[in-house]
Amino acid sequence: MTTEPPIVRLTDLRLDRGGRSVLRGINLSVPRGSIVAVLGPSGSGKSTLLSALTGELAPAAGTVEVFGQKVPQDQRELLELRKGIGVLLQGNGLLTDLTAAENVALPLRAHTRLPKALIQRLVLMKLHAVGLHAAADAFPRELSGGMARRVALARALALDPPLMIYDEPLTGLDPIASGVVMSLVRRLNDTLGLTSIVVTHHVHETLPVADHAIVIANGGIVFSGTPGELERSQDPLVRQFLLGEPDGPIGFDAAPRTTTEAA
Numbered sequence: 001m002t003t004e005p006p007i008v009r010l011t012d013l014r015l016d017r018g019g020r021s022v023l024r025g026i027n028l029s030v031p032r033g034s035i036v037a038v039l040g041p042s043g044s045g046k047s048t049l050l051s052a053l054t055g056e057l058a059p060a061a062g063t064v065e066v067f068g069q070k071v072p073q074d075q076r077e078l079l080e081l082r083k084g085i086g087v088l089l090q091g092n093g094l095l096t097d098l099t100a101a102e103n104v105a106l107p108l109r110a111h112t113r114l115p116k117a118l119i120q121r122l123v124l125m126k127l128h129a130v131g132l133h134a135a136a137d138a139f140p141r142e143l144s145g146g147m148a149r150r151v152a153l154a155r156a157l158a159l160d161p162p163l164m165i166y167d168e169p170l171t172g173l174d175p176i177a178s179g180v181v182m183s184l185v186r187r188l189n190d191t192l193g194l195t196s197i198v199v200t201h202h203v204h205e206t207l208p209v210a211d212h213a214i215v216i217a218n219g220g221i222v223f224s225g226t227p228g229e230l231e232r233s234q235d236p237l238v239r240q241f242l243l244g245e246p247d248g249p250i251g252f253d254a255a256p257r258t259t260t261e262a263a
Ligand SMILES: Nc1ncnc2c1ncn2[C@@H]1O[C@H](COP(=O)(O)OP(=O)(O)OP(=O)(O)O)[C@@H](O)[C@H]1O
Pocket: 017, 018, 022, 040, 041, 042, 043, 044, 045, 046, 047, 048, 049, 201, 254, 255, 256
């Protein structure tokens, strides 16, 4: 039996921002086909971790591997790598004077030389995948928050990236739209053979669709395991986070307690 390398592997990773160590001692393996939830309170370093995956932030120590290769520093190699990573950012980022279909077409126009008719077909396929085939000609202002998020998702999928990164995909959505988006994340992951990393503080909406969860707080990973194990954890830090309590082992501003260590 051959063991497939993970899609993402973080080894003894340390990430600094503004001369301060934000995360350290990070080890994580994301197997192909899985959905990993990265949870943690505000300011714990979730976005910082994402920027290391996309190569925006170079490690202060340790390594970040994506698709079995070390994330390059060279800009051209980095752009190649990023074509394989679909990112759904907070706030959708849809262009308001373009229709849903035109928004989804943007990455295809920018990164491929496919003929217009083929791009149109691909766009409709992506919109169909998120259940919005009928909304192709609608402008973002004509869509509900949940629909707009799904258009942004279709756009993130436009280039068929094998890895999807979701940065707070539920911000601003009501519980019903949140449920729709999270089941879509699971369905797309399974039907398109993707691997997904979901960064969020919406624990209860995300855990049901995740295979693995990590919690980051106080500058490191304080929990790594299945959603079931997370819910059963008696660790005071994990309990404080799950119950959303202001007092406990996680500092109020969730800033790491130690400053930069010598590399
Ligand atoms: N460019 C920067 N320069 C200095 N410090 C930064 C910078 N970006 C983030 N930080 C600090 O790094 C820490 C982690 O921030 P980060 O944005 O990664 O947290 P987060 O978990 O994504 O928070 P949120 O859930 O609020 O988005 C915070 O203490 C923040 O103040």
